[in-house]
Amino acid sequence: MEDKMRTIEKLFLTLIIPVFNEGTNIERLVMRLAPIVEKMKIQYEILFIDDGSSDDTLSSIKQFAAFDPHIRAISFSRNFGKDIAIAAGLENTKGNAAILMDADLQHPPEIIETFVVKWLEGYDMVYGQRVDRAADGHIRRALTHSFYHLFERFGEVKLPDGAGDFRLLDRKVIDVIRQMPERARFSKGLYAWVGFKSVGVPFEVAHRAAGLSKWNFRKLFRFAFDGITSFSSAPLKVWTFIGVIVSAIAFIYALIVIFKTLVFGTDVPGFPSLIVSVMMLSGIQLMSLGILGEYISRIFAEVKRRPLYVVAEVVEGSVSPTGILKKDDYEQATKTG
Ligand code: UDP
Ligand code: MG
Numbered sequence: 001m002e003d004k005m006r007t008i009e010k011l012f013l014t015l016i017i018p019v020f021n022e023g024t025n026i027e028r029l030v031m032r033l034a035p036i037v038e039k040m041k042i043q044y045e046i047l048f049i050d051d052g053s054s055d056d057t058l059s060s061i062k063q064f065a066a067f068d069p070h071i072r073a074i075s076f077s078r079n080f081g082k083d084i085a086i087a088a089g090l091e092n093t094k095g096n097a098a099i100l101m102d103a104d105l106q107h108p109p110e111i112i113e114t115f116v117v118k119w120l121e122g123y124d125m126v127y128g129q130r131v132d133r134a135a136d137g138h139i140r141r142a143l144t145h146s147f148y149h150l151f152e153r154f155g156e157v158k159l160p161d162g163a164g165d166f167r168l169l170d171r172k173v174i175d176v177i178r179q180m181p182e183r184a185r186f187s188k189g190l191y192a193w194v195g196f197k198s199v200g201v202p203f204e205v206a207h208r209a210a211g212l213s214k215w216n217f218r219k220l221f222r223f224a225f226d227g228i229t230s231f232s233s234a235p236l237k238v239w240t241f242i243g244v245i246v247s248a249i250a251f252i253y254a255l256i257v258i259f260k261t262l263v264f265g266t267d268v269p270g271f272p273s274l275i276v277s278v279m280m281l282s283g284i285q286l287m288s289l290g291i292l293g294e295y296i297s298r299i300f301a302e303v304k305r306r307p308l309y310v311v312a313e314v315v316e317g318s319v320s321p322t323g324i325l326k327k328d329d330y331e332q333a334t335k336t337g
Contacts, residue, residue, distance in 0.1 A: 006119065006120050006122065007120070008040075008041075008042060008116075008120065010096070011042050011043065011095075011096065011097060011116065011119070011120075012042075012043040012044070012045075012094065012095040012096050012097070013037070013042055013043070013044040013045075013095050013097055013098070013099065013116070014044070014045050014047050014089075014093040014094060014095035014097070014098040014099070015033070015037070015044065015045070015046045015047065015098070015099050015101065015112075016047050016049065016086065016089030016090065016093065016098050016099065016100045016101070017029070017046065017047070017048050017049070017089075017100075017101055017102070017103050018048075018049045018051055018082050018085035018086055018089065018100075018102075018103070019048055019049065019050055019051065019053060019057050019061075019085075019103045020050075020051040020052065020053055020057075020079060020082070020085075020214055021053045021054060021055045021057060021211065021214070022053070022057050022103040022104065022211060023053070023055040023056040023057045023060055024209075024210040024211055025103050025104050025105065025209050025210055025211060026048075026057060026060040026061055026064070026103065027060060027064075028105060028209055028210070029103055029104075029105060029109075029209075030046070030064050030071070032105065032109055033046065033109045034046070034068070034070075036109050036110065036112060036113070037070075037112065040112075040113060040116065042116070043095075044070060044095070045070050045071070045072055045094060045095065045317075046070055046071045046072070047072050047073070047074070047089055047092060047093065048061050048071070048072070048073040048074070048103075048315075049073070049074050049076070049085040049086070049088050049089045050073055050074065050075040050076060051076050051079050051080060051081070051082065051084075051085045052075075052076045052077065052078040052079035052080065058073065058075050058313070058315070061073045061315060062315055064317075065315050065316070065317040065318070066317075066318065066320060067318075067319065067320035068317050069317040069318055069319055070317055071315075071317040072092075072314075072315060072316055072317055073313075073314070073315035074088055074089075074092060074311055074313075074314055074315075075311065075312050075313040075314070075315070076088070076309050076310060076311065076312060077310040077311070077312040078310070080308070080309045080310075081185075082165070082214075083185035083186070083187045084183075084185060084308055084309050085309075086100055086165065086185075086187055087177075087178075087185055087308055087309070088308070088309050088311075090169070090174050090177055090178055091178055093174055095171075096170070096171040097116075097119055097168055097169065097170050097171060098168070098169050098174055099112060099115060099166075099167070099168045099169075100165050100166065100167055100169070101165075101166050102165070102166070104208045104209050104210070104211065104213075105206055105208075105209040106205050106206050106207070106208055106209075107128060107166040107203070107205075107206075108203060108204070108206060111128060111166075111201060111203050114126075114201050115128075115167075115168040115201060116168070118168070118199055118201065119168055119170065122197065123170075123197050123198060123199045124169070124170040124172055124173050124196035124197050124198065125167060125168065125169055125170065125173055125191065125194075125196055125197070125198040125199075126167060126168040126198070126199055126200075126201060127160065127163040127164075127166070127167035127168075127191070127198065127199075127200050127201070128163070128164065128166035128167060128200070128201055128202075128203045129160065129161070129162045129163050129200035129201060129202045129203065130162040130164065130202075130203065130204070130205045131162070131202045131203065131204055132204065132205070140217075140220070143217075143220065143224075147224045147227070147228075148161075150228060151227060151228060151231070151232075154228065154232040154234035154235075155189065155227075155228065155231040155232045156193075156231050156232060157189055157192040157193050157231055158192060159188055159189070159192050160192070160198075160200060162200075163188065163191075163200060164188065165187055165188070166203070167191065169191075170196070172196065173191075173194055173196055176194045177190055177191075177194060181305075181308075182230070182302060183301050183302055183306075183308065184226045184229070184230050184298055184301065184302075185230075185308075186223075186226055186227040186230045186231065188227070189227060189230055189231045193231075225294070229294060229295060229298060230298075233295075235291045235294075235295075236291060236292070236295055239288040239291070242284060242288070246281065246284065
């Protein structure tokens with residue numbers, strides 16, 4: 001019933017933006033984003049999570065925070081990864097709804113308005129759905145596709161197609177996600193696990209404004225692996241199946257050998273097949289041990305119960321004491337292009 005009472009006046013929107021070495025993008029982002037939310041006449045805050053940047057990202061944020069009370073930042077002591085940064089953002093959200101977006105302007109800020117409209121209609125989660133992945137390379141696209149395929153088959157939740165981190169979460173959803181203490185944070189899976197009334201809004205992914213993507217194939221692979229292991233125990237269970245099949249083959253082979261020995265007598269050759277089967281079986285065993293190890297290392301990481309992240313600095317926005325810079329500068333900036 002509270003849903004029916006959602007109004008634009010009651011909305012306090014937190015824009016959560018994880019940033020890692022985005023020094024060149026901060027100004028561009030704020031200059032484009034701030035006028036859009038200003039125009040919407042809503043209460044809002046822009047919350048940057050500085051994920052251990054080593055460039056001028058934080059000082060660039062501070063320049064804006066110095067005259068804009070809407071801007072806040074939490075700076076990590078080192079790089080903890082985007083998903084942890086998102087967790088920190090949700091934990092520190094003051095608003096009753098939050099939007100997660102990237103700093104590189106690949107997530108067009110103009111869509112925010114549509115997100116809010118959907119929220120007003122009563123949706124608790126509004127996710128941006130990329131219409132094409134043209135911004136990614138061919139290999140990356142193929143790998144992404146096969147990951148989703150695997151996840152679809154074995155994961156315990158269903159991931160909507162093309163949905164990423166660009167999304168609006170209602171306070172209800174935020175509170176549930178905040179109760180998820182896991183370190184291996186596969187955000188996409190977490191959103192899907194939570195449920196609630198959700199809707200997708202298609203958008204076109206822009207190219208990165210500046211700088212390079214922080215993802216290389218090694219990281220992406222780890223990410224995919226974390227995703228699967230966080231939401232599926234199939235990699236653990238498949239070994240029982242393989243074990244049964246291999247044992248069955250071995251049993252049949254044993255029967256054949258016994259039969260052959262009884263009928264034709266013993267013959268010594270057979271050394272190559274012995275080596276092959278020993279190597280194959282030890283390979284399979286090592287693989288299954290490796291998978292066990294992956295899960296155990298994750299259990300180990302979780303039971304240590306370390307904090308998710310370490311905060312080095314908190315930046316609160318303020319009104320400029322000198323008044324040299326004012327919020328009007330944003331409007332000025334958009335007028336002049
Ligand atoms: N990011 C982060 N920590 C990281 C890597 C990335 O906070 O360890 C941020 C980054 O600054 C950007 C967003 O996450 O705002 C998306 O990163 P990126 O553009 O590198 O990813 P892609 O768009 O290629 O998926
Ligand atoms: Mg990007």
